[in-house]
Every structure is written in structure tokens, then in C-alpha cells.
Amino acid sequence: MVSGTAITPGEGVGGVIKLGSSMYTIVNQLTKYEQKIKIVYSEKEYLDTPITVMVPDLGMRLVFENSNKQELILIEVLDFSKLRLLYNGLALNEIVEQVRPASNEISGSGDSSASSADRLPSPDARGVVSSTESNNESGETEIETLVVPPNLGDIYNKLFGPTYPGRVSKDFRRYILSYPGIAFKFKIDSDELVAQLKSSDNANENNIISTLLNWRKQSDVWCISISVFHGSSWDSFVKSLSSSKSSTKTVSSRRTENSGPQIESLVMNLKMGVIKIIFETEKDRDDKNEFEIRIGQTTQQEVLNILGPPDDYFNKFDSRLLIHNYLSKSLNLDLNDTSIYKFHNYFKYGLDFLYDLNSSSNMHSTGVLTKVIIHNGGIAESLDFMKWNKCRWRVFTGKSSDEKNPFNMKDDVVINSSMYFKQIPQPFFKALSDDVPRPVFLNRNETEFIDNDLTIIEPEELACNSSPPLFDRTSLNGTTTPSVVENKKWGQSKLYGCNRCIMEVIESNGCISSLTIF
Numbered sequence: 001m002v003s004g005t006a007i008t009p010g011e012g013v014g015g016v017i018k019l020g021s022s023m024y025t026i027v028n029q030l031t032k033y034e035q036k037i038k039i040v041y042s043e044k045e046y047l048d049t050p051i052t053v054m055v056p057d058l059g060m061r062l063v064f065e066n067s068n069k070q071e072l073i074l075i076e077v078l079d080f081s082k083l084r085l086l087y088n089g090l091a092l093n094e095i096v097e098q099v100r101p102a103s104n105e106i107s108g109s110g111d112s113s114a115s116s117a118d119r120l121p122s123p124d125a126r127g128v129v130s131s132t133e134s135n136n137e138s139g140e141t142e143i144e145t146l147v148v149p150p151n152l153g154d155i156y157n158k159l160f161g162p163t164y165p166g167r168v169s170k171d172f173r174r175y176i177l178s179y180p181g182i183a184f185k186f187k188i189d190s191d192e193l194v195a196q197l198k199s200s201d202n203a204n205e206n207n208i209i210s211t212l213l214n215w216r217k218q219s220d221v222w223c224i225s226i227s228v229f230h231g232s233s234w235d236s237f238v239k240s241l242s243s244s245k246s247s248t249k250t251v252s253s254r255r256t257e258n259s260g261p262q263i264e265s266l267v268m269n270l271k272m273g274v275i276k277i278i279f280e281t282e283k284d285r286d287d288k289n290e291f292e293i294r295i296g297q298t299t300q301q302e303v304l305n306i307l308g309p310p311d312d313y314f315n316k317f318d319s320r321l322l323i324h325n326y327l328s329k330s331l332n333l334d335l336n337d338t339s340i341y342k343f344h345n346y347f348k349y350g351l352d353f354l355y356d357l358n359s360s361s362n363m364h365s366t367g368v369l370t371k372v373i374i375h376n377g378g379i380a381e382s383l384d385f386m387k388w389n390k391c392r393w394r395v396f397t398g399k400s401s402d403e404k405n406p407f408n409m410k411d412d413v414v415i416n417s418s419m420y421f422k423q424i425p426q427p428f429f430k431a432l433s434d435d436v437p438r439p440v441f442l443n444r445n446e447t448e449f450i451d452n453d454l455t456i457i458e459p460e461e462l463a464c465n466s467s468p469p470l471f472d473r474t475s476l477n478g479t480t481t482p483s484v485v486e487n488k489k490w491g492q493s494k495l496y497g498c499n500r501c502i503m504e505v506i507e508s509n510g511c512i513s514s515l516t517i518f
Helices: 023-032 152-159 191-198 205-213 234-240 244-252 300-307 322-331 426-432 459-463 482-488
Strands: 002-008 038-040 051-055 060-064 072-077 083-087 094-101 128-131 141-148 174-179 182-188 221-229 263-269 274-279 290-294 312-317 340-346 351-356 368-375 393-396 414-416 439-443 453-455 470-472 492-498 501-506 512-517
Touching: 002 221, 023 051, 023 060, 152 174, 152 182, 152 205, 152 221, 174 205, 174 234, 182 191, 191 205, 221 234, 290 300, 290 368, 300 340, 300 351, 300 368
Parallel strands: 002 083, 263 393
Antiparallel strands: 038 051, 051 060, 060 072, 072 221, 094 141, 128 141, 174 182, 182 221, 263 274, 274 290, 312 340, 340 351, 351 368, 368 512, 393 414, 439 492, 453 470, 492 501, 501 512
């Protein structure tokens, strides 16, 4: 149990759980503090529905929008026995732990291991009584915990002050009171009070809140949950949820402090191999927020100047042509080639960069960029879940662009990271190749590659002695339990390759989990 955690309306709870933070940031922070989490999501409409993260040891439920940046839009406190919440230095709930002698009663069957919870009072309307196990081996003492949640009178009269009347449920057993950025749900536990609320004298919302606040026993109207959100009222927030775009606008302006530079999106011209990195603009700053990088031209040092040092890196020794040994004589291939490449992983940005370090093939000593991999690490059924962040992107074929206007998308086909693979129009693929590419099935749970990469080589490319495109992805540290693999089929995907682009699509929901530009 955390002794004290500040709750800030419209902002968040404590120093870690802040509205506007990405799911990647929150989940990694919770993992760092060894908090257990449970992910709840829609299997069939993954991109169209929010993702819920349950944190049982904190008694919280976190809701993230999913179609855009996977930002935290709602924090719900559902269990007041886990955290002592503070507002302006005042406690919202009370958690009292008392040490008392352990009970020595033995059940009639002679079983002395009966649960201590069976010997404690049942929860009442104003609090929850529970007990932990004995604090020593002899069982001489045990800890009893009394939890007193906030009631309506304390919230309205002492802690937050007056506000507009709330809403009562149809059965008059629930009452929601809303303030800017925070809302409280109360349970009405008195049958007498419920009957009074149903009477004709309480036909409007003003009379209802007056009756509740003047009730003789305020513990009969006790809080069962607290919601923290960004907005002027609970009703306005709920209305914003009806549109994913509305909810995105709501939370995007609440970027957390000291989170560092954030990538807004990537825009890619496939024909020219040009990528524009767009950073989010910060108030009162005139820093450049757009940078261009080019496949085959931009150096490792130039990317480092833009993004800073990577989160991880490793060298890759190229063995991609060994399988084609029998073709070596006819195609004049050098199978003794020991080409060296370096991967830079930017997990926080959802990006990987591959550099060619072979001094004989280029004039740049720091290596030249040969491939960019854009991840969507927020797809729960992908093995990359939460290892990489979600990177937003837009891709167009580049058929109408030229060197002077590399990002001219007029009359072009544009796809983006919010699309399912099935939503990509056929003209996009026909502009890059003759037809929709045939998929290659991949099961990452069952298949291990020696050099952690998959190589796709087209016969035409071998005939031309050109460098074949690689599809490189490092695997997660750890394995998935057999039951999860059997039920969820995690790690199964399809690869669709076309000119300068390879897409990995999750088999179960059709989401594009990664995009490789080469």
C-alpha cells in the first residue's frame, strides 16, 4: 500500500500516471515498479475501441484511446483500500491498520487453517474490513485494515466545494457528481433515503442533491469510484468519447511535462525513399520540428543528430544469400562476403534504423542508412507489444513528386497507421507493382532465426545482382505461455512485400504491426 498519493483533477494521480501519457510510457513505468497489469481490448475491432489497463495492486483502471497515439484519457480509482488519496493535502479516504491478537478458534472439523477473513466482520456501507496473514510464524498477531471511502458530504462540503447538481440513476441507487476534470460515483445504501428520493417532492436534480446533502447519515452515500479526465464535466467527456478524433484533440493538448521531444508522425515517399520526421511543437519554442532523411544517402551521424543516442544497438553480419549457394556460379555472387550492418533501436519512438558499415561500398565512415522499420508496439496480440512505442505514419507512392517537391501528395494514394490492411486501396499496390502482393505466413512463436532476421529475395533482384531487401526484427526477451499461444495465436502474422516496402500484418485482427522501408 502506498501511504499517500496526490490526485489532481484534469491531470492525473501521483507522479507517474498522467493524462496524455502514452500507453508505452505508462506500462513501462508500471513494469519498472513491478506492478502487475491486465490488458483488456477488442479482438475484432482493435483500432476502433479503447484499450483498458487494469492495475489491481493500485485499485485503478486506465483507459487509453487507440486509433491515434494511444494516450491515457481516463483514470478510474475503483478500490480505496490500495491507495490513500490526497487532494490539496487533505485525505479523501482513510486506511487504518490495527494489530490485534490472532484468533485461536478452531473449526469443528479440526482444521486450524481456516481463513482469517471468515473470523472478521463483514464489510459495511461505509468501509471495508480485511485482514492480512499473521506477521510472525507463531501466528500471535494479525493486521486488520479498516478502509473508509469518501462520502458525498465530505466531497461537496469540505474537500471540493459546491458544483452543479449531478445525475441519479434510474433505480436511485447511484449518484454521479461532476467537477472539472474529476467525477465521483456514489452508492446510496439506505432504502429509506431511496424511497425519499423517489417521492414527488424530489422531481428535479436540485431537490435530489439537497436531499442527499441533508441526509442525517452521510455514510449512507459513499463513494465507490473516482474518475479523472480532461474536460469541463463528466458529460462532456463522455460525449467526446463518441468520436476518436474528438478524444484525441482533448488529450493531445495535455502532453506531460518533462517527457522530452515527441515524434508527431512520419511521412514517407516510397518512390524517392525520402522520409520526413515531424516532431511535436512546444509552446514558446522556435526549434525546427521537421527533418528529412533519405534511404541510401543519410548517414548514421545525421540520424543521431536528429534523434539522439539509440535505446539499444547491435551489429548484424549479413548471411542472407547462403540459401542461394547453388545459384552462385550462374549469378556471380560472392558468398564469402562478410558485410557488416548496424541496427539502432529507438524503442521510445517505435523506430529502428539499419546502417551499412562497409567502407568499401560507400564514402561515409559512419555508415549509410539502408532501412527504416516503423513499429506499432501497441498491438496486444503482437510479440512486440510494449517493447516499441506506437509510431504514427503516412505513406504515399510518390508518383507525382520530384526532387524539388518530394512531399507533393496531389492525386496520389496515401495510407496511414490508423488503417487496417484490408482498408488499403488496391491502387496503392498497383502504383508500386502489378497487383496486391501475395502474403508470406510467419509464426514468430514457433520460428527462431539464427541472426534474428527474415530475408525476402525476389528472383529479379538476384538476376540484377542488386542488394535484396531485408526484413529485420529482434524478438522479445521472454516467451509466451502455451495456453496464450493456443488461445490467442500471438505471434502469427503475414508479410506483404512490394517495391521499397514490407508490411507485417497481425493474422488475428488485420492490424499493421510494422512497416519496413528500404
